[in-house]
Amino acid sequence: MAIWTNLSHYLTxxxxxxxxxxxxxxxxxxxxxxxxxxxxxxxxxTTQLSSTTLLPTLPCNPSIKNTNSxxxxxxxxxxxxxxxxxxxxxxxxxxxxxHFPSCNPELSEYTPCEDSKRSLKFDRNMLIYRERHCPExxxxxxxxxxAPFGYKxxxxxxxxxxxxxxxxxxxKHLTVEKAGQNWVRFKxxxxxxPGGGTMFPRGADAYxxxxxxxxxxxxxxxxxxxDTGCG
Numbered sequence: 001m002a003i004w005t006n007l008s009h010y011l012t013x014x015x016x017x018x019x020x021x022x023x024x025x026x027x028x029x030x031x032x033x034x035x036x037x038x039x040x041x042x043x044x045x046t047t048q049l050s051s052t053t054l055l056p057t058l059p060c061n062p063s064i065k066n067t068n069s070x071x072x073x074x075x076x077x078x079x080x081x082x083x084x085x086x087x088x089x090x091x092x093x094x095x096x097x098x099h100f101p102s103c104n105p106e107l108s109e110y111t112p113c114e115d116s117k118r119s120l121k122f123d124r125n126m127l128i129y130r131e132r133h134c135p136e137x138x139x140x141x142x143x144x145x146x147a148p149f150g151y152k153x154x155x156x157x158x159x160x161x162x163x164x165x166x167x168x169x170x171x172k173h174l175t176v177e178k179a180g181q182n183w184v185r186f187k188x189x190x191x192x193x194p195g196g197g198t199m200f201p202r203g204a205d206a207y208x209x210x211x212x213x214x215x216x217x218x219x220x221x222x223x224x225x226x227d228t229g230c231g
Contacts, residue, residue, distance in 0.1 A: 100143050102146050103141060103143035103145055103146060105146055107145060107146070108146050109148070110141075110145055112135050112140075113132045113133065113134040113135075114132065148167060149167070152165045152168060154168065161193075163190050163192050163193070165189065165190050165191075166186065167189070169191065172186055175191070182194045
């Protein structure tokens with residue numbers, strides 16, 4: 001038993017000494033390789049280091065003037081503009097040339113993915129022909145869609161919410177088919193949108209007032225009202 005204890009103690013002390021030798025050898029090798037690496041470059045020349053490389057430098061900007069020679073003191077900043085519109089590079093006249101000619105006047109209402117004539121060529125099963133069918137690459141038009149004849153500048157908001165020029169949308173079909181629903185009316189040279197319908201022919205405001213007689217819409221307890229109609 002004593003022999004085994006002495007043997008283990010001997011091996012432990014021997015391994016510790018071996019580890020110490022390995023560490024010392026590693027340090028010596030690292031130092032040696034470091035010196036060898038510096039030797040071809042001539043070593044570190046301390047004479048090349050100057051105070052200008054050790055101290056922080058400030059950018060040479062004439063617009064910033066130091067009020068004090070000490071670094072870190074207050075400085076005055078220049079916020080004036082140094083570039084004007086005259087300094088911009090003028091665009092060449094070719095950049096403003098219209099590269100695409102106008103299409104035929106008959107295409108003034110052409111909508112690429114909603115072409116009624118083209119949609120009739122598709123299958124009628126499950127109403128596929130009524131889906132959006134955008135033109136193929138070889139069917140794309142290389143021209144600008146012209147405005148309808150007599151086109152006028154649209155009304156500005158909020159007037160554009162209630163009126164639109166007839167010349168911009170020259171079709172009266174809805175004013176005839178939906179005449180009893182007050183969706184759209186034609187008067188003089190424009191369309192107007194009263195905001196009516198089969199559910200509220202007297203207008204949306206009167207319809208909301210009728211709902212207000214049944215439920216309280218003023219205390220904020222009801223925030224959303226769903227009107228379910230025929231679509």
